Amino acid sequence: MLRDAFSQPRSKPASAVLVTRREALTCGFCLCCLPSPAGAAPRGLTEVGPDIFVRSGLHEEATLANAGGIANIGFIVGRDSVLVTDSCGSLVDGQWLRAEIRKRTDKPIRHVLITHVHPDHSFGAAAFAEDQPAIIGHHALRAALEARGEFYRKRLAEALGPDRAGVVVYPTEEVRDGIEIDLGVRVLRLIAHGRAHTDCDLSMLDVETGLLFPADLLFVRRVPSLDGSLRGWLNEIEKLKRLGVSRAVPGHGPAVVDFAAALTDLTRYLSVLRDETRKAITAGVSIADAGRTVAQAERNRWALFDDYNERNVIQAYKELEWE
Amino acid sequence: MKILPLALSVALIGATPAPYVVAADTTATSDERAARWKAIAQYIFGDRKIEPTDTLIKLDAPERAEDAALMPVTLTMPEKDKIKSVYLVIDDNPSPLAAHVSFGPAADPGSLQLRVRVDTYTNVHAVAETRDGRLFGTVAFVKASGGCSAPVASSDDEAMQGIGEMRMKFAEGAGPGKSMQATLMVRHPNFSGMQMNQLTRNYTPSRYIDKLSVSYGDRKIFDLDADISLSTNPVITFSFVPEGKGPLKVIASDTKNGRWEQSFDTTTTN
Numbered sequence: 001m002l003r004d005a006f007s008q009p010r011s012k013p014a015s016a017v018l019v020t021r022r023e024a025l026t027c028g029f030c031l032c033c034l035p036s037p038a039g040a041a042p043r044g045l046t047e048v049g050p051d052i053f054v055r056s057g058l059h060e061e062a063t064l065a066n067a068g069g070i071a072n073i074g075f076i077v078g079r080d081s082v083l084v085t086d087s088c089g090s091l092v093d094g095q096w097l098r099a100e101i102r103k104r105t106d107k108p109i110r111h112v113l114i115t116h117v118h119p120d121h122s123f124g125a126a127a128f129a130e131d132q133p134a135i136i137g138h139h140a141l142r143a144a145l146e147a148r149g150e151f152y153r154k155r156l157a158e159a160l161g162p163d164r165a166g167v168v169v170y171p172t173e174e175v176r177d178g179i180e181i182d183l184g185v186r187v188l189r190l191i192a193h194g195r196a197h198t199d200c201d202l203s204m205l206d207v208e209t210g211l212l213f214p215a216d217l218l219f220v221r222r223v224p225s226l227d228g229s230l231r232g233w234l235n236e237i238e239k240l241k242r243l244g245v246s247r248a249v250p251g252h253g254p255a256v257v258d259f260a261a262a263l264t265d266l267t268r269y270l271s272v273l274r275d276e277t278r279k280a281i282t283a284g285v286s287i288a289d290a291g292r293t294v295a296q297a298e299r300n301r302w303a304l305f306d307d308y309n310e311r312n313v314i315q316a317y318k319e320l321e322w323e
Numbered sequence: 324m325k326i327l328p329l330a331l332s333v334a335l336i337g338a339t340p341a342p343y344v345v346a347a348d349t350t351a352t353s354d355e356r357a358a359r360w361k362a363i364a365q366y367i368f369g370d371r372k373i374e375p376t377d378t379l380i381k382l383d384a385p386e387r388a389e390d391a392a393l394m395p396v397t398l399t400m401p402e403k404d405k406i407k408s409v410y411l412v413i414d415d416n417p418s419p420l421a422a423h424v425s426f427g428p429a430a431d432p433g434s435l436q437l438r439v440r441v442d443t444y445t446n447v448h449a450v451a452e453t454r455d456g457r458l459f460g461t462v463a464f465v466k467a468s469g470g471c472s473a474p475v476a477s478s479d480d481e482a483m484q485g486i487g488e489m490r491m492k493f494a495e496g497a498g499p500g501k502s503m504q505a506t507l508m509v510r511h512p513n514f515s516g517m518q519m520n521q522l523t524r525n526y527t528p529s530r531y532i533d534k535l536s537v538s539y540g541d542r543k544i545f546d547l548d549a550d551i552s553l554s555t556n557p558v559i560t561f562s563f564v565p566e567g568k569g570p571l572k573v574i575a576s577d578t579k580n581g582r583w584e585q586s587f588d589t590t591t592t593n
Contacts, residue, residue, distance in 0.1 A: 140477060147474045147519055199477050284494050284506070286436060286560065288385070288395035311389035318393060318556065321508065322490075 045100055046255040048247075049209045051077040051186075053104070054255040055097065059222045059303035062089060062120065062159050069093040071120040071216075071251055076206065077105050078183020084133070085113035085204060085213055086251075088124020090156060091166030095127040109133050111181055113190075114171060115215035115251070116198045117144035118227075119152040125169035136181075137171030138192045138200035145170055175202060193217065196233035197226070197251075205243060212248040212259060214240055220253025220262045223269070223302035226312040230274050230319055237267055269298050277316040278323075287317045356414065356446050360462075363412060363419050363448075368458060373450060376459035378402065380409060380451035384463045391441045391470030393554045398449050403433040408452045411437065413552055415445035416471060417517070421552035427543025431502040431562035438554040440470035440515065472517040475555045479520055479527055482512035482555070487583035489573055503589065506560040507537065509575055515551040529578065532557055536574040539589075540567050565589050 045053040054074035062068040068089030075084045075097065082101055088094035101109065109131040114122045116138065122145070125135055149168030156165040173179075175192040182188075186208060193201040197216045204213040217236055219225075226233070241263065248259040272295045280290035291310040299305050351359075364373055381399040388394035400406045408425040409432075421439050426432040441447075444467070450460040476482040487510065494504035509532060516529030535547040535557075544563040563571075570586040 143477070146524060151469060195477075284492060284504075286395065286397075287393075287438070287558075288383075288397065288436075291389060291395075314390045314393055321558075322510070322556070 045074065048074075048249060048256040049206065049211050052206065052209070052211060053100070054249050055100075056255040057089070057120070057252060059252070061304075061307075062156060064160055067092045067096070067164065068120060068123060068156060068160060069096070071118075072249055072253065072255060073097060073121075073124070074249070074255075075101055075109075076183065076186065076188065077107060078186035080184030081108050081110040083111040083113065083181065083183055083188060084109060084128065086115050086121040086124075086215065087112050087135075087169070088127065089120040090123045090160055090164060091126050092160070092164045093127075094124025094166065097124065098127050098131075110183070111136055113137070113202065113204065114141060114169070115202045115204075115213075116200050117141060117148060118198065118216065119156055121215065121251070122149075122169070123152070123156060123166035126166045135169055135172045136190065136202070137174060138202045139174040139176045140200040141171050141202075142174070144198065144200045180207075193236045193239075194232050195229040196236040197224070198228045201228070201236070203240065205245065210245050210247070211256070212240070212243060212245040214248055214250065216251035218248055218250040218253075218257075218259075218262055219266055220250040220257050221303055222252040223298075223305045223308045224266060224312070225308045226270075226273070226315045230270060230277075230316045234267070234270055234274070237263060237270075265301070269295070269302070272298055273312055273316050274320070277313055277320055281317065281321050287314060287321075290317055351415075351444075359414055360446060360448065363414060367410065367412070367420055368450075371458050373458045373460040376451070376461055379405065379453070379459040380449050380461055382447065382449040382461050382463050384447055384465050386464075386466065388441050388465060388467035388470070391467035392473040393438050394441050394465065394467060394470070396437050396439055396447070398435045398437075400432050400434065400451055403431060405453045405455075406432040406451055407454045407456075409435065410448075410450040410452070411439070412448040412450065413439060413441060413445055413465075414448065416440070416442045416552050417515075418550045418552065420550055422550070423548045425546045427538065427545060429539040429542035429544045429563050429566070431564055433502070433562055434560075436506075436558075436560035438558050439552045440473075440554055441465055441467035441552075442471040442517075443468050471515045471551065472519070475512045475514065475518055475527075479512070479514075482514070485510040487511065487575065487581060489575070489583065489585045491571060491573070491587040493589060500564065500566055502562050502564050504560065504562045505571065505589075506558060507535075507573060508556065508558045509535070509573075509583075510556055511575075511577065511581075513551070513553055513555050513557060517551075530581075532575055532577050534574075534576045535559070537561070537563075538572050539563055539565055540569055542567070544571075 045055050048054050057070040057072050058066055073086045073088050075082055088097050110133050112125055112128050112133045112135050114137045145168055175190050178191045180187055180189050189205040191203050201217055245259055249256055276294040291313045294313045383397040411422045412419050413421050446462050447465050448462050490508040492506040511532050513531040514527045514529050518527050520527045531551055537544045570588050572586045574584050576582045
């Protein structure tokens with residue numbers, strides 16, 4: 001088990017990176033980043049649609065080697081300007097993306113999205129400071145960043161170094177329900193979701209191509225992490241389904257996926273998590289025992305399962321035990 | 324070597340919140356941990372000797388807490404007839420004594436489950452006090468951080484919803500006069516004083532359940548004295564012997580004069 005590999009720091013002093021990983025994971029917040037012993041550099045960009053570029057993140061945790069580039073991030077070029085989504089996982093990750101944008105276009109970067117509070121999606125925003133973009137987030141993002149941002153920054157700084165990690169950047173424009181952004185003959189529709197993956201999830205639809213950016217409302221291959229509401233997440237999935245789109249850029253996974261198939265996997269995991277947790281609660285199984293037993297049938301279907309599932313069960317248990 | 328002031332009062336915690344993350348504690352040496360425990364033990368138990376034990380009290384806690392704001396802990400006391408009370412101490416929490424449970428005549432002190440917050444890498448001590456007044460202790464090291472300051476909910480209003488609501492679940496299979504396991508759930512934010520109010524950007528004043536009294540009929544099962552370390556919506560699993568007439572009665576009170584009382588019928592609630 002991956003976990004066991006990390007729990008043997010005695011033969012070799014635990015590096016700051018390992019401490020960071022576990023602290024991040026156990027800090028009471030979900031953090032979609034743990035270090036891996038042999039991290040690879042972030043991969044390049046894929047053009048997933050006309051003038052839509054996405055970098056697929058690695059199924060790892062944030063390390064010096066991957067520079068925190070573990071989430072899917074990218075940008076869209078309109079007639080007049082560029083929109084970045086997500087902001088990237090660190091200052092250097094953001095700087096890398098900015099350089100990639102500048103290789104392709106000189107148009108101004110007017111919008112940077114932060115789809116939710118987790119550091120792998122929020123810490124690259126500072127790389128775009130000189131562009132003075134609107135920083136766009138869910139109306140609950142500011143509060144979430146206030147509560148957790150500094151904690152995340154410290155942990156990320158331990159893993160990457162303080163000058164590479166980035167700083168907490170707050171949204172300058174908050175999305176309450178939905179808004180549209182026009183990049184010039186390119187309209188993007190943003191939706192602020194109810195509590196789901198986190199309490200501040202933002203999704204985006206490219207109206208012209210019908211390509212959906214559900215961010216971390218959609219995990220593919222990497223095990224989902226629950227940091228908002230299990231029942232809420234399943235509800236928001238139903239809402240996303242009604243958009244009727246066929247392709248999506250998940251928050252983690254390949255750069256672009258068949259939306260229906262990806263949702264089937266995600267919904268199955270979340271439903272198993274919900275149903276087996278409920279069953280455990282009804283049967284009087286303790287939260288500790290439930291954490292070790294619930295959803296184990298899903299174990300071989302997801303990367304990093306052992307690092308997140310038990311915590312997901314605890315989140316689900318404390319949400320569902322008061323039903 | 325650094326020792327947090329052990330006499331840190333409740334009011335003090337509320338007024339001067341500890342740093343959000345005490346990363347330095349993760350590197351404390353074993354000597355420092357031993358010295359810290361010595362100071363804590365002196366504060367709680369005075370000059371009473373704490374003998375090490377593998378049999379009188381066992382502590383089951385995860386090596387690494389999946390959620391530092393909710394770490395399940397199980398205490399097992401196999402020689403239960405000898406046990407008068409148990410203490411749970413989380414050495415490096417801002418207020419180390421997490422819980423003291425004194426068992427009454429209706430208790431089955433064989434086991435106890437609690438959910439606690441863990442603020443940083445720390446030793447956790449469980450100490451059993453026997454009926455003849457001796458103390459026996461055991462220890463586990465736990466890795467976690469940020470549990471005391473993790474947000475309770477999106478807003479304080481939301482966190483306060485349903486405060487004082489209680490539920491009791493009974494395990495199946497207990498016969499009359501036999502030991503029965505029960506799980507008490509209490510809705511309460513258990514503000515530690517270290518959580519930030521996300522609207523005002525100030526720290527929410529501490530407000531937590533500090534006393535729980537559970538009895539069956541007029542016979543006491545246990546009294547719990549608690550501190551900021553119990554998780555939001557405290558849950559405690561205990562066992563008791565339902566002899567005579569019930570009901571199971573719970574009185575909970577918090578540090579802001581909240582008081583809640585509820586009775587549960589052991590025959591129908593299940």
